[in-house]
Amino acid sequence: MKFRPALVLLLALTATCVFAQSAADLGAGSTGRKAASWPLTSTPSEAQAAQLSARFLTRFHYDAQPLDDAMSARIYKAYFKLLDSEKVFFTQVDMAKFAPLKTQLDDAIWNQDLSAPFSVFNLYVQRAVERMTYARGLLKQGFDFSVDESYTFDRDHADWPKDQAELDTLWRQRTKNDWLRLKLAGKNDDDIRKTLDKRYAGYIERVKQLDGEDAFQTFMTAYAETTDPHTDYLGPRAAENFDIAMKLSLEGIGAQLQARDDYTMIFTLVPGGPAIKSGKLKSGDRIVAVGQGDNGPLTDVIGWRLDDVVNRIRGKKDTTVRLEILPADAGLDGKHEIVTLVRKKVSIEDSAAKKKVVDIKDGDVTRKIGVIELPSFYSDFGARSEGDKDFKSATRDVAKLLGELKAEGVQGIVVDLRNNGGGSLAEANSLTGLFIDKGPVVQVRDSKGQVEVQGDDNAGMAWSGPLAVMVNRGTASASEIFAAAIQDYHRGLIVGEPTFGKGTVQNLVDLDRFSQSDSEKPQLGELKMTIQEFFRINGGSTQLKGVTPDIAFPKNGDDKDFGESTYDNALKWTQIAPADYQPVANLNAYLPQLLQLHDARVTKSPAWKLMLDELAQYKTMRAKTSISLNFATREVERKQQDAIQSDFRARHKAIDGTDATLGDEQSNLDDGLNANERSLKSELKQEKDAKKAKDVPLNETAHILFDAIGLAKADPKLAAEVLPYGGKSSSTAAVAPSSPSPAAVPAAQH
Structure with missing residues (x-):
């Protein structure tokens, strides 16, 4: 269908006119933060990013699909699910007004006119404020808890409320349940009223702080994830956080922050970071203002979004940031303190590989078992490509820990991959090489059907002894590659629950490389796009089926709601010819x-x-x-x-x-x-x-x-x-992990 601007404009105006009734309530308010201009509208950069993404997804995606009316209908469904999954904001009347968009979102992207999806987001914001305002009003009169009625909180399969009256009933029940939960916990009515009013007011303030980037991120997430479950659009904010998660480091002060009431509060301090080294900050301290440099003005950040405060505190290494702090042990009228810090590169060690030794005693025998917990397959691609000898890498960290555990006299190793959602394909490949002498690890097939076998070409093992790998439903992607290879080689026992079942490879596309803008600041974000499917060396796929443990532990029941098989648009399971390999035991x-x-x-x-x-x-x-x-x-x-x-x-x-x-x-x-x-x-x-x-x-x-x-x-x-290789392997010294060339690494996102 061709784009019909008149109809879309009508829909946009409908949302805008209704929205104008409460636009004054969506200004800066009491937050002290500059509010977004309402109604929210897209920028030219966002419109360009959407069209660029569509060009890549329709041409280079592993399962490329046209952006047409059929795709538009799927985006429409996904977009409303992201905005209102519980169907508690929109009514059937609202949905009827937006129904024509089912076949127009494709045109909106191709024509670089995002007024239609932004009009939906604007109405969502309005409805959210209205609903919380309604809930606050209910608190004044309280509730009758002697009435026999029930509240259905699981609305996955519910219909949209047919009208305002039905929506009011739903929210009365939701608010009544919130009150009842506190009442059952022993709170009196006055405390309950204060707690809930503060909760709902805080929600309203957070909704008011949503901006155009949030609207665009949500819409593009709907489009990206409609192509397949693991393709994503990452706006500039999301792209920066993804990069930090992959390299396990950032340039800043080394503090984990949390939003509490109107304040940004220090939750924990990162060991070795500038914040903890200063000795002047502690958990519970509230950040009141942030200033740049030794003399830059302090900007009040009370009531700001957490990510906005974080952006002001992060900065280039060796630059100065000043924090105005309200100490944790001081009241709201307590004396403020100024803390000056020099930003440094901070390693996020909580998310890095860790080790411990478990002593297992049975009868008169005690054996030391080493445990390596690996939360993700991380790698600092940038530092690696720049020749940094100390670049962060899961394989390097695990190799070091294995050496330490050997020195401690362990007789077996457990690699704990529970809830490890994956990461770098290259790291999964090289980390497997720590436990096999050499050989193929994974097979990768591209959209043209061409299959490449990747493996470990370096002889020798960092650990040649008994091995077990722990997995659960949260073990996914790169983790499944590692577990599958260990299982196919009979190199170690796989123990736990069946894994997630993600068998696809994603690549990061920096959209700014294709921008016509001269701005050095990231504008368009990144596209994390599925480009390949991986297969086990035995020819099977982990897609949908995951890895089945050799020794199974009880399931926790999450597999009905969590895992590749729960996605409607997941790729089907297939298999290819096995690679040339031999089990080592x-x-x-x-x-x-x-x-x-x-x-x-x-x-x-x-x-x-x-x-x-x-x-x-x-x-x-x-x-x-x-x-x-x-x-x-x-x-x-x-x-x-x-x-x-x-x-x-x-x-x-x-x-x-x-x-x-x-x-x-x-x-x-x-x-x-x-x-x-x-x-x-x-x-x-x-x-x-x-x-x-x-x-x-x-x-x-x-x-x-x-x-x-x-x-x-x-x-x-x-x-x-x-035992591997009949227990006769002589190459048992800790070896340098095999590494692909730096040029190949950035494509290995998983």
């Missing part, structure tokens, strides 16, 4: 014995039984889609939950001396508060307690490896079969 020789020992042990384990009971309770709570709004009914349910949680805490205390429960907020007793409404002190304590809690699946994986070592030691013939 035969782990099937003792797998039945290991399974038997595992089953016998967990049957008698109080910790394992507690984990199963907690998982069952978690699944029960997850399965609920509605809840009663009657106080007496909910109070009975609350007491039942309290008894269950008290039992869990007592059992944890008896097992490992902690009060920790499963670690998911849904498994703990509801206090009715949002995360940022709890005290910072209690939040930090909760994190600390969670880290001290016993990791039952990890300990069981280490025990499985303990059994594997014992079986091999007891039977030399079996050892020759199950």
Whole structure:
């Protein structure tokens, strides 16, 4: 369909005119921050970025699809799902007005006229403010909790409310449930009213701070993810954060910040960063103003968006930033302090590979098992291409940790990839090379059907001993490449839950390289586009199916909502010819014995039984889609939950001396508060307690490896079969990881 500007303009004007009724409420208000101009409109750069993205996606995507009316309809659906997934802002009346856009969003992109999607976003902002304002009004009169009614909170399959009256009913129930949760937690009516009014007012302020970049980011995310689940558009802000996540470093002060009320608060300090080295900052300090250089003016940042404050604090290495601080232990009228810091390159070590040693005792035998936790396959591509010898790399870090664990005398290694969502394809390839002598690791097929085999060409291993790899549903992409290769080679045991099932490779396209602008500042953002599909060396794919563990642990039930199979537009599973490789061992020789020992042990384990009971309770709570709004009914349910949680805490205390429960907020007793409404002190304590809690699946994986070592030691013939290369490999020194050429690295995003 050709673009019809008259109709789109009418829709835009409809949103604008309705919006004008509350436009005054969407100014700077009390935030002190310069507000966006309302209604929001796209910039020429954004329109250009949208069209450029379409050119790439329709020509170079692995499964390139035309941007036409059919695609427009899918974008339309995805856009409204991003804006209003629970169907609590728009009504059927609103949706009827926007229905013509189903076949016009493609024209909007090609013609560089984004007024249509921006009109939708503007109405979304208006509706969000209206709904929260309505909820605040309900607080004045309170609620009758003796009435028997229920609230359906799971609205995934619900229809849009048909009119304003039905929407009001929905929001009355939502607000009533918020009140009831706090009431059940022991709050009195005055405290509840204050808490909820502050919560809703804060939501309104955050909505008012949404700007054109947010609108454009949301719309382009809808388009990108409609092509396939893992293609994304990254605006300038999102692109910078993605880059930081990949290289695990940034130039700044080294502080993790959090939005609390109208303040930006210091949550934690990064070890080795300028902030902690100064000795003048601590958790809970509130940032009141930010100044550049030794003498630049201080800009008040109270009420600002968190990312805007972060952008003012980040900056080039060796430059100065000044922070005006309201100390954590001072009241709101306390004395402010000025802290001057020089920005440095800060490593985000919390997201880097870590090690520990677990002592497993069984009978009279104790064995040291080394554990390496790897949160992602990170790599600082920029530093690497510039020849920096100390560039950040998952493979380099793991190789170093393996050397340290060997020096500590461990007999087996567990690589923990739980919730590792992937990262660099090159890192997955080179990290596999630490555990095999040499050979293929992965096969990659492009859109033309050409297959390239990638592998480790460097002889030698950093670790040649017994190995286990822990996986779960959150193990995805590059992590699945590593786990699949280890499994196909029979190099180590795969233990845990079936993995995510992402079998595609993405490449980053810097759209500014194709811009007609002379600006040095990023304007157009980046496109993370699927360009290839990877396959195991056995010819199978991890796409949809993931990696199936050799020894399976109980599932937590998230696979119904989380994983590649939950996406409607996921690529289908396929297979190709296997690569030329040979397994380095035969782990099937003792797998039945290991399974038997595992089953016998967990049957008698109080910790394992507690984990199963907690998982069952978690699944029960997850399965609920509605809840009663009657106080007496909910109070009975609350007491039942309290008894269950008290039992869990007592059992944890008896097992490992902690009060920790499963670690998911849904498994703990509801206090009715949002995360940022709890005290910072209690939040930090909760994190600390969670880290001290016993990791039952990890300990069981280490025990499985303990059994594997014992079986091999007891039977030399079996050892020759199950140990890599028959246990005769002489190249066991820590080796330099194989690395692709720097030019090839940037294309390996995963």
